[in-house]
Amino acid sequence: MLRFxxxxxxxxxxxxxxxxxxxxxxxxxxxxxxxxxxAGKTTMLKLMLLSLKxxxxxxxxxxxxxxxxxxxxxxxxxxRIGVVFQDFRLLDHLTTYENVALPLRVMGRDxxxxxxxxxxxxxxxxxxxxxxxxxxxxxGGEKQRAAIARxxxxxxxxxxxxxxxxxxxxxxxxxxxxxxxxxxxxxxxxVIATHDLSLMDQFGYARRLVVGDRQLRVFEGEPx
Amino acid sequence: MNDAAPTIPxxxxxxxxxxxxxxxxxxxxxxxxxxxxxxxLACLTAGGAILVAEASQSWRGxxxxxxxxxxKPRAGEDADALVAAAAEIASRAPGVADAxxxxxxxxxxxxxxxxxxxxxxxxxPIPRLIVVHMQPSHREDLEPLRAALAAGAxxxxxxxxxxxxxxxxxxxxxxxxxxxxxxxxxxxxxxxAVGFATRGAMAGAREIVEVLHFVGAxxxxxxxxxxxxxxxxxxxxxxxxGGGAAFFFAVAALASLIARRTAAxxxxxxxxxxxxxxxxxxAAIAVVxxxxxxxxxxxxxxxxxxxxxxxx
Numbered sequence: 001m002l003r004f005x006x007x008x009x010x011x012x013x014x015x016x017x018x019x020x021x022x023x024x025x026x027x028x029x030x031x032x033x034x035x036x037x038x039a040g041k042t043t044m045l046k047l048m049l050l051s052l053k054x055x056x057x058x059x060x061x062x063x064x065x066x067x068x069x070x071x072x073x074x075x076x077x078x079x080r081i082g083v084v085f086q087d088f089r090l091l092d093h094l095t096t097y098e099n100v101a102l103p104l105r106v107m108g109r110d111x112x113x114x115x116x117x118x119x120x121x122x123x124x125x126x127x128x129x130x131x132x133x134x135x136x137x138x139x140g141g142e143k144q145r146a147a148i149a150r151x152x153x154x155x156x157x158x159x160x161x162x163x164x165x166x167x168x169x170x171x172x173x174x175x176x177x178x179x180x181x182x183x184x185x186x187x188x189x190x191v192i193a194t195h196d197l198s199l200m201d202q203f204g205y206a207r208r209l210v211v212g213d214r215q216l217r218v219f220e221g222e223p224x
Numbered sequence: 225m226n227d228a229a230p231t232i233p234x235x236x237x238x239x240x241x242x243x244x245x246x247x248x249x250x251x252x253x254x255x256x257x258x259x260x261x262x263x264x265l266a267c268l269t270a271g272g273a274i275l276v277a278e279a280s281q282s283w284r285g286x287x288x289x290x291x292x293x294x295x296k297p298r299a300g301e302d303a304d305a306l307v308a309a310a311a312e313i314a315s316r317a318p319g320v321a322d323a324x325x326x327x328x329x330x331x332x333x334x335x336x337x338x339x340x341x342x343x344x345x346x347x348x349p350i351p352r353l354i355v356v357h358m359q360p361s362h363r364e365d366l367e368p369l370r371a372a373l374a375a376g377a378x379x380x381x382x383x384x385x386x387x388x389x390x391x392x393x394x395x396x397x398x399x400x401x402x403x404x405x406x407x408x409x410x411x412x413x414x415x416x417a418v419g420f421a422t423r424g425a426m427a428g429a430r431e432i433v434e435v436l437h438f439v440g441a442x443x444x445x446x447x448x449x450x451x452x453x454x455x456x457x458x459x460x461x462x463x464x465x466g467g468g469a470a471f472f473f474a475v476a477a478l479a480s481l482i483a484r485r486t487a488a489x490x491x492x493x494x495x496x497x498x499x500x501x502x503x504x505x506x507a508a509i510a511v512v513x514x515x516x517x518x519x520x521x522x523x524x525x526x527x528x529x530x531x532x533x534x535x536x
Contacts, residue, residue: 079440106441
């Protein structure tokens with residue numbers, strides 16, 4: 001599904017911030033991307049999302065060489081990826097409902113056709129009463145849940161989540177993680193960037209991709 | 225995901241379909257004002273050019289219908305006999321509808337306002353005039369008349385007003401070209417303003433554009449959103465400007481109608497006719513305003529596409 005071969009990244013003429021990245025993410029797999037703050041977890045996610053181009057090496061995504069993809073092809077591939085940003089990236093002038101429905105709207109789908117789906121997901125993440133609320137009025141946890149709902153609404157083949165439980169209480173964090181697990185069981189490959197060790201310990205079977213010292217080490221999970 | 229009640233909010237209960245590019249912004253309002261002013265000026269220019277073109281057509285029609293035969297009296301010649309002979313020849317020439325000779329008294333009366341009351345015009349060799357009305361089908365064909373006069377009345381000279389006509393043509397043409405140049409300048413100014421506004425809007429909506437890209441929006445979709453936004457602003461501004469121009473011409477027509485009774489008003493009426501745009505003139509204003517609105521939308525779409533291509 002996603003494969004990095006000798007990938008390196010540098011900004012301008014500076015030193016490489018990430019180097020010799022060699023790993024792959026299999027379909028229907030579950031992994032944590034971890035490492036100390038500033039190690040490059042978010043940068044790794046941006047490379048996976050093709051919003052950054054590597055300065056060397058190759059990235060293959062859904063069987064395609066990312067370097068050879070046109071803008072339209074990248075757009076089409078992004079529709080198969082759900083992403084949860086650490087800073088949520090909700091659009092402040094759209095309601096919670098409109099934010100969550102955004103990926104379906106840009107696909108040109110009819111609003112009447114996806115309304116039930118969006119409403120159901122919003123209720124499931126506990127935002128049933130906030131559908132008409134604008135993001136600036138939401139709490140941090142509510143924004144995070146809205147961001148997660150937006151990533152899940154297209155039932156992506158690959159989910160990239162950057163610190164998805166960083167702003168919620170432990171019980172909601174467990175509930176959200178259960179959502180990720182359910183998504184994983186239904187066939188989605190999940191990559192969760194976090195430095196929450198207790199969270200990772202709850203999923204001993206998950207792989208761990210550890211970023212540190214500009215490189216990446218892969219630790220396979222325990223057999224389930 | 226199935227623990228929620230399956231009730232779906234009705235349309236009225238759900239706020240949705242907000243434009244992805246925020247509708248209200250200070251830059252947007254400023255652009256509406258700029259488009260309104262430029263549309264107003266462009267419509268005034270277009271309307272003014274139409275008035276001048278129509279007035280010049282009217283002058284041209286009036287002047288080209290008539291030609292004048294002039295007879296300069298010489299000592300020892302009977303001017304009245306020469307005029308009568310020339311009028312007779314002219315009235316029989318092909319293409320002439322009728323020929324009217326001005327009497328000596330009429331000719332002097334024409335000159336009196338320029339020479340004053342204290343001059344004895346009887347002592348002056350006042351040229352005698354014959355006004356010839358041509359048939360509409362022979363307006364341009366003066367050669368038979370010229371030949372007949374040369375043969376039968378060599379003292380007569382024919383003035384077909386071509387000099388005046390060519391001057392009128394040059395003047396009207398110059399005004400129309402000037403109006404076209406002004407119009408082009410206004411379109412360039414408007415295009416530049418729209419360009420600035422679009423780039424400003426894109427810079428302000430950078431995060432929106434990024435999020436749209438991440439959720440799988442194609443460049444054409446994003447450009448379409450900006451185009452819709454600027455098309456709305458364009459129609460708003462062009463509507464105000466075009467409406468203002470139409471109102472201006474309506475008020476000007478009314479004012480010229482009232483002012484016609486005064487000497488200055490009569491002069492203006494002689495130059496611009498009734499200063500009244502007909503329906504096609506108002507239609508031209510509507511077309512100009514509509515074209516400016518469409519141009520605003522199309523231009524913003526093109527600029528957004530170019531800016532998006534620089535992001536990757």
